Amino acid sequence: MPIDRNYREKWVVAGTHAGHNVWMASPKTSTEIHGTLVGISLDACNGCMRCVRVCPVDVFGEWKSSNGTLVADPVRENDCILCLVCETVCPTDAIDILQGEGSDETLNSLLQGSH
Ligand code: SF4
Ligand code: SF4
Numbered sequence: 001m002p003i004d005r006n007y008r009e010k011w012v013v014a015g016t017h018a019g020h021n022v023w024m025a026s027p028k029t030s031t032e033i034h035g036t037l038v039g040i041s042l043d044a045c046n047g048c049m050r051c052v053r054v055c056p057v058d059v060f061g062e063w064k065s066s067n068g069t070l071v072a073d074p075v076r077e078n079d080c081i082l083c084l085v086c087e088t089v090c091p092t093d094a095i096d097i098l099q100g101e102g103s104d105e106t107l108n109s110l111l112q113g114s115h
Helices: 050-054 085-089 104-111
Strands: 012-017 020-024 038-041 061-064 070-073 095-097
Touching (some): 038 070, 085 095
Antiparallel strands (some): 038 095, 061 070
């Protein structure tokens, strides 16, 4: 299933991992989405690592999730330059990049999981 592009409004921050938020649906209906500026659905990611290879600023790392699956993880999401190449190359629509005109205050509250 593709990433839920409205997760930042509909899901809740359930914790953090490697410096980014971990989002879960509430009630829990799916696995996690990692990241806020750069979101990756662990459900959707097939571990192909295309995003790791194409990102010009090395946002992604490889990570073995709790169920043992190798996935991409947005460990340096704050470095993202919004080029959208990763979204374009992802074969499973697992990535959502936060764009738009939100205020710094809104962005900060999202990043801190306190919206
Ligand atoms: S390109 Fe998509 S499916 Fe492949 S590792 Fe990245 S997020 Fe996962
Ligand atoms: S949008 Fe561009 S800079 Fe940001 S994570 Fe994707 S490939 Fe990297």
